[in-house]
Amino acid sequence: MQLALFLIFGALAVAGALNLLFQRHPINSALSLVVVMMSLAVLYWSLGAEFLAAAQVIVYSGAIMVLFVFVIMLLNAGEEVRTKGSRAAYNVGIPGAAAIFCVLAFVFLSERNQLGTANMGGRLSNGVDNIAELSQVLFTKLLLPFEVTSVLILVAILGAVVLARKEQ
Amino acid sequence: MVPIAYYLLLAAVLFSIGIGAFLIKRNVITIFISIELMLNAVNLTFVAFAHQWHQVSGQIFVFFVMVVAAAEAAVGLAIIIAIFRTRQTLNVDEIDLMNS
Numbered sequence: 001m002q003l004a005l006f007l008i009f010g011a012l013a014v015a016g017a018l019n020l021l022f023q024r025h026p027i028n029s030a031l032s033l034v035v036v037m038m039s040l041a042v043l044y045w046s047l048g049a050e051f052l053a054a055a056q057v058i059v060y061s062g063a064i065m066v067l068f069v070f071v072i073m074l075l076n077a078g079e080e081v082r083t084k085g086s087r088a089a090y091n092v093g094i095p096g097a098a099a100i101f102c103v104l105a106f107v108f109l110s111e112r113n114q115l116g117t118a119n120m121g122g123r124l125s126n127g128v129d130n131i132a133e134l135s136q137v138l139f140t141k142l143l144l145p146f147e148v149t150s151v152l153i154l155v156a157i158l159g160a161v162v163l164a165r166k167e168q
Numbered sequence: 169m170v171p172i173a174y175y176l177l178l179a180a181v182l183f184s185i186g187i188g189a190f191l192i193k194r195n196v197i198t199i200f201i202s203i204e205l206m207l208n209a210v211n212l213t214f215v216a217f218a219h220q221w222h223q224v225s226g227q228i229f230v231f232f233v234m235v236v237a238a239a240e241a242a243v244g245l246a247i248i249i250a251i252f253r254t255r256q257t258l259n260v261d262e263i264d265l266m267n268s
Contacts, residue, residue, distance in 0.1 A: 006170045010178045017185040017205060026197045029189075033201050036182070040208055043175070047219040049227050052211075052234075059234050064204065064241045071245045072197055075252050080195040083261045093191030097184040104180035112173035118219055119169065133224045134231075142228060149235045156239035163246035166253075 002120045005046045009039040024079045030068045037061040047118055051131045175216040182209035196251065196258050200244055207237050 016035035023029050037060045045053035108115070128136075138146055186209060189202035211230045218226025248258070255263055 002170050006174065006178075010174075013178065014181055014185075017182050017189075020198075020201065020205065021185055021189045021192070026195050026201070029193075029198050029201050033205060036205060037208060040212055043178075043212065044215050047175070047215050049215050049218065049230075052215060052227055052230050055231065055234055056211075059238060060204075060208070064238055067241055067245055068197070068201060068204075071248060075197075075249065075258065077195065077197055077258055080193065080198065081259065083194055083259070089191045093188050096191070097188040100187060101180055101184035104183070105177055108173045108176040108180065112171055115172040115176070116220055117169045117171050118175065118216070130224070130227075134227055137224055137228060138231070145232070149232065152239050153235065156242045160242040160246035163243065164249045 002046055002118065005042060009042045009046075013039040013043070026072050026077045026080070027069065030065060030072060033068075034061045034065050037065070046120060048120075048130055051134055172216050172220045176213055179209045179212040179216070182206075182212070194259055194261060196248055196260050196263070199260065200241075200248065204237065204241070207233060 013036045016032045016039065019032040020029045020036070023032065037056060041053045041056040041061075044050075044056060183206055186202045186206035189205065190199055193199050193202060211233055214226045214230045214233070218224065218230075251263060252258060257263065
């Protein structure tokens with residue numbers, strides 16, 4: 001069951017990411033990123049992180065991607081043009097990304113026996129519910145960082161308003 | 169029963185595609201989208217390790233990453249709007265104010 005979920009949604013995520021890479025129009029890239037985020041939400045759920053799966057759908061594919069699509073439509077962004085700089089980036093970018101992938105894959109595969117396996121609906125070690133444990137830690141031990149993030153969001157809103165305002 | 173290494177490998181694939189897109193793409197919005205893809209790939213590693221160690225701290229990290237990503241997206245898109253308003257282009261090769 002979990003293997004099937006992983007294979008289906010992992011393949012979907014990789015296909016969405018590749019589509020993001022190969023599409024020329026930004027709106028197509030944005031919509032393929034929505035596909036990636038939705039499949040990642042299913043993978044989070046299969047790893048026992050229900051709250052994060054819901055937050056992924058609501059915050060990432062709901063709020064952030066709507067903002068992206070909104071800006072793309074507002075600026076009427078067309079297809080990108082290939083330039084000299086993009087040829088140089090091709091020559092560096094593809095080998096560089098491949099090299100980083102090879103290093104990561106080597107490390108993960110050589111340590112795969114130590115890493116163990118994932119079980120569907122895995123619980124935390126003390127047998128409590130995932131969301132209960134998450135909220136317990138978030139609202140007691142990490143209350144100050146949690147409140148600071150709300151200030152961060154407020155500052156970001158103010159910054160966005162100031163930056164996007166028409167200059168007088 | 170899926171080895172955790174497969175999840176990490178999937179995250180590595182997504183991260184590498186994000187790096188490639190970041191370097192190859194010429195549209196500033198698409199570059200920003202590929203940064204979001206890389207953030208998501210890292211979040212997957214956090215969740216996978218949180219599952220492995222039966223610890224909730226990895227998931228809390230992902231929660232904070234999501235909050236910061238939301239703030240970052242708001243500010244970044246506002247900057248993109250400001251760039252477009254002054255330079256009438258979204259191509260990063262033509263946004264070279266600090267290069268001249």
